[in-house]
Amino acid sequence: MAWNAACGTAFAALLTIAGVAATSRPAQADTVSIACGAVGQELDVCRKLSDAWARNTGNSVNVVSTPNSTTERLALYQQLLAAGSPDIDVFEIDVIWPGILGSHFIDLAPYTKGAEKDAFPAILENNTRDGKLVAMPIYTDAGLLYYRKDLLERYGEAVPATWEALTTTARKIQDGERRAGQAGLWGIVFQAKAYEGLTCDALEWIASYGGGTVVAPDGKITIDNPRAAQALDMAAGWMKDLAPQGVLNYSEEETRGVFQSGHAVFMRNWPYAWPLSQSEGSPVKGKVGVTVLPAGPAPDGRHAAALGGWQFAVSRYSKHQALAADLVVFMTSKASARQWALQGGYFPAIPALYQDPELLAANPFFKDLLPAFTSAVARPSTATGGKYNQVSDAFWNAVSDTLTGKATAKDSLASLQARLNRLSRGGRW
Known part of the structure; x- marks a missing residue:
């Protein structure tokens, strides 16, 4: 579905809701870097949502495009994280990477105010390592x-x-x-x-x-x-x-x-x-x-169907951890999940959204194929x-x-x- 009037209306509503994520503007703006993929409309949605957060907080976001190949992307991430690089604050990671990269990410739980409870429990379990919530789900996937x-x-x-x-x-x-x-x-x-x-x-x-x-x-x-x-x-x-x-x-x-x-x-x-x-x-x-x-x-x-899906995680080498975590909470909120689904066709990681009339109208197969996601095969x-x-x-x-x-x-x-x-x-x- 192309960017249309329905998406524009939803996006305008998102900007209003976005104020919840950060209600005060900092005296001095900072720049947060976020790594996003570019498969389908992924990069476009990432940029639109990042811009919305930036306008609401007064900060800037540097969106970094990463390789489409998950294999190449993982190799790049491993290189950056092994070097303790502060260049990327927020990483978009595959559902299988918390176990591989989790030690390099901060615990997001202190920043979420319980927002993670809206997501599928199995995904939250997948994103929790040693009692720490190392990633928040953007959307879920299945073949x-x-x-x-x-x-x-x-x-x-x-x-x-x-x-x-x-x-x-x-x-x-x-x-x-x-x-x-x-x-x-x-x-x-x-x-x-x-x-x-x-x-x-x-x-x-x-x-x-x-x-x-x-x-x-x-x-x-x-x-x-x-x-x-x-x-x-x-x-x-x-x-x-x-x-x-x-x-x-x-x-x-x-x-x-x-x-x-x-x-x-x-x-x-x-x-x-x-x-x-x-x-x-x-x-x-x-x-x-x-x-x-x-x-x-x-x-x-x-x-x-193979279980897929992507998450956002904050690097523990980031110089702006609290700000980066605030961006992640915004990018994975219920309002943002609607935007990922409306513009990009990505399946929400939040079960309640599968009852959303607008989402079902834009993606009529969402409800019928929900079992493919709830019973997907994990790698x-x-x-x-x-x-x-x-x-x-x-x-x-x-x-x-x-x-x-x-x-x-x-x-x-x-x-x-x-x-x-x-x-x-x-x-x-």
């Missing part, structure tokens, strides 16, 4: 299936409830459209680049097949099992004729670009892609449907702690080897199990 509803209707196909049905439907429509002259149409696009996004995609496939979550909550390594191999074999099969070879270099935005230009039947992506697909000038405006990701085969198959960041990044790196490379045909799924997972055993010293993380 979703986007589909061309016009093409499904044309071919008399239902929205697929299983991966097997998706594969069959994708092939039928792709082949039919190509015979009709649409040579550039593909059955499915997803994030297959060797990075954190592939970890999310592959975790969804494996969990939906009943193959576990790579590392169980108790730390036991469970990835080398037949159901996990079946899930990866399924995805590797798409590479033969249903997905473009370029998908091996796709992250979220490349995936969206192909789908939104009208060149794919199905797409796996995050909620942010919805308003962009419906924006003015989008070739697929009015032709897109959104639903939960398909389930694996019976008897153990189920719908599974094994809690179980593996500071070693999560190494675990994820090993996982996405094993999956990449399977997708590219360098190794079979069975061999890739056996090698991965052995590598993780060495990394964990027998499961003792």
Whole structure:
């Protein structure tokens, strides 16, 4: 959804409410730096909200754009924090990073006045380390299936409830459209680049097949099992004729670009892609449907979506910790959460907002897809702690080897199990 009158009205209301965050202007203004991502309309919303806070407090905000790739962003953050750099006051962090970076952030609880109690309890638990609230949630995320509803209707196909049905439907429509002259149409696009996004995609496939979550909550390594191999074999099969070879270099935005230009039947992506697909000038405006990701085969198959979402945290190396914390409280308030949802299509981390008529009108699938968020599959960041990044790196490379045909799924997972055993010293993380 483009920035429109409804968004403008909501934003004006936000400026009024914003006064609660900081009611007095400082005698001498300071500048706070905040690192924000730029996927979809993320950076634009971040700037608008930062400007609103600055106008209400009399301070300045320096918005720093960070890499879209979560892997590259984490590496940048680790470098800055390891050096104790005061250059960034507020970091936008992935849901899996409190366990990796939490020691570098201050406890926000003394500044929130209980505002965190409005958020989903599971997210707050995720953001609490050693009794300290190291981050406040901006929005929550889960993988979703986007589909061309016009093409499904044309071919008399239902929205697929299983991966097997998706594969069959994708092939039928792709082949039919190509015979009709649409040579550039593909059955499915997803994030297959060797990075954190592939970890999310592959975790969804494996969990939906009943193959576990790579590392169980108790730390036991469970990835080398037949159901996990079946899930990866399924995805590797798409590479033969249903997905473009370029998908091996796709992250979220490349995936969206192909789908939104009208060149794919199905797409796996995050909620942010919805308003962009419906924006003015989008070739697929009015032709897109959104639903939960398909389930694996019976008897153990189920719908599974990787838990995502982003948070704001304040660096303990910041020279303006109290001011930075005030900015975070404002940026994650209920009023701001509405703005993230209205302009960017981001799912609120505050349950009460799923009853908001304006939000539901702008994003009609919010309420129907709420179960995808409340029961999403977490990546094994809690179980593996500071070693999560190494675990994820090993996982996405094993999956990449399977997708590219360098190794079979069975061999890739056996090698991965052995590598993780060495990394964990027998499961003792």
